[in-house]
Amino acid sequence: MSNFAVCVEEHACFLMSQKPWRLGQALFNALQELAPMVANSVRGTDLDPFYDDKKCENFLTYLREIEERGKISRCNFCGRYLLVGQKCKAFEECE
Secondary structure, three states: OOHHHHHHHHHHHHHHHHOOOOHHHHHHHHHHHHOHHHHHHHOOOOOOOOOOHHHHHHHHHHHHHHHHOOOEEEOOOOOOEEEOOOOOOOOOOOO
């Protein structure tokens, strides 16, 4: 499994230990915190697991694939994940 998908899964597990969320909710919310622009690209699509836990495996496969294809990068300032070509807007200093 890729580092990106593992990072999202691990954060989802942490979120589930803090709140009574289903797996799909936790995975999407983890992605929202770690990579809000990536989350926005998935929101409301057939990959969005927030309302349907049956979509979790396809969601994770998508996260692995975008990393394997070199379509994901990290902001050098804040460390958030971005789709290649997107500009991070978390802080003024972000690149």
